[in-house]
Amino acid sequence: MILILLEKEELSPIGQFIYFSVIIFLVALIVIFILYKLFNFFEMAYVEYFNKKLFYNHKYIKKKKLPKDQKSILRQYINFYNRLSSKHKSYFEHRVKQFIKTTEFIGKDITVTDEMKVVTAATLVKLTFGLRDYNISLVERVIFYPEAFYSTTNKTYHKGEFNLGYKALVFSWKDVKHGYEIEDDNLNLAIHEFIHAIHFYYMSVRKRSTSAAIFLNSYYELTEDLDKDSKLKKELITSDYVREYAFTNQYEFLAVFVETFIETPHEFRTQFPTIYTKIKTMLNFNFSGY
Numbered sequence: 314m315i316l317i318l319l320e321k322e323e324l325s326p327i328g329q330f331i332y333f334s335v336i337i338f339l340v341a342l343i344v345i346f347i348l349y350k351l352f353n354f355f356e357m358a359y360v361e362y363f364n365k366k367l368f369y370n371h372k373y374i375k376k377k378k379l380p381k382d383q384k385s386i387l388r389q390y391i392n393f394y395n396r397l398s399s400k401h402k403s404y405f406e407h408r409v410k411q412f413i414k415t416t417e418f419i420g421k422d423i424t425v426t427d428e429m430k431v432v433t434a435a436t437l438v439k440l441t442f443g444l445r446d447y448n449i450s451l452v453e454r455v456i457f458y459p460e461a462f463y464s465t466t467n468k469t470y471h472k473g474e475f476n477l478g479y480k481a482l483v484f485s486w487k488d489v490k491h492g493y494e495i496e497d498d499n500l501n502l503a504i505h506e507f508i509h510a511i512h513f514y515y516m517s518v519r520k521r522s523t524s525a526a527i528f529l530n531s532y533y534e535l536t537e538d539l540d541k542d543s544k545l546k547k548e549l550i551t552s553d554y555v556r557e558y559a560f561t562n563q564y565e566f567l568a569v570f571v572e573t574f575i576e577t578p579h580e581f582r583t584q585f586p587t588i589y590t591k592i593k594t595m596l597n598f599n600f601s602g603y
């Protein structure tokens with residue numbers, strides 16, 4: 314209405330310039346919004362009905378770089394990163410930097426170091442590297458304790474937890490490090506807790522995130538397959554390969570299976586090839602070693 318009134322009045326050249334600039338800007342915004350919605354619609358339809366693949370994964374307007382000392386922490390802890398191509402390494406670093414920038418790190422009886430920030434950020438980035446949606450908004454802060462801490466949630470000592478209400482991941486730093494020191498025992502605290510956070514986050518954005526659709530649809534298919542195949546289910550439960558804690562509930566099932574998948578992929582593929590393939594699809598994990 315205001316724009317129409319303005320048009321009727323005689324505008325100075327500067328006034329006309331501002332008027333048309335505003336109109337062009339608004340039209341451009343509407344076009345971008347419609348294109349974005351269309352893109353999302355087609356990608357979601359493709360993921361749901363044709364193939365669990367994204368149209369693209371890594372595209373960044375301005376890639377951020379990590380300082381040298383933080384990169385050396387990545388090299389020291391994250392073998393997954395070491396095996397990436399230099400192009401993928403730069404994407405990995407960008408995502409690590411983004412997570413560190415947007416997350417609050419709190420130390421309880423411990424000083425937060427770069428090592429703590431980089432290792433936790435890299436854990437999330439590794440798990441979501443095959444997907445586009447890595448901005449897990451349900452994790453606003455990461456809290457570190459030097460070792461196992463008393464949790465008021467269920468009044469016991471914990472090594473780690475995902476606190477949905479407080480949007481926090483809580484870790485015993487000693488146990489996070491331990492998870493990375495021994496790489497093939499199918500135990501990694503940071504991976505385990507991050508999977509809980511990713512799982513809850515993806516459930517909350519399932520309708521609009523194609524990454525969430527790939528992750529949750531594959532997980533749903535995995536549980537359905539197991540329900541149909543009682544022999545395989547029995548084999549899983551009785552095998553010593555997957556630890557018993559996986560069968561506590563659906564959340565622990567997912568967290569323990571991904572932990573196992575990440576730590577010993579070759580053994581997983583040999584022992585349970587169909588389940589291995591489902592988890593690989595779920596994370597879109599087409600990387601060296603998997």
Ligand SMILES: [Zn+2]
Nearest residue numbers: 505509565568
């Ligand atoms: Zn758990």
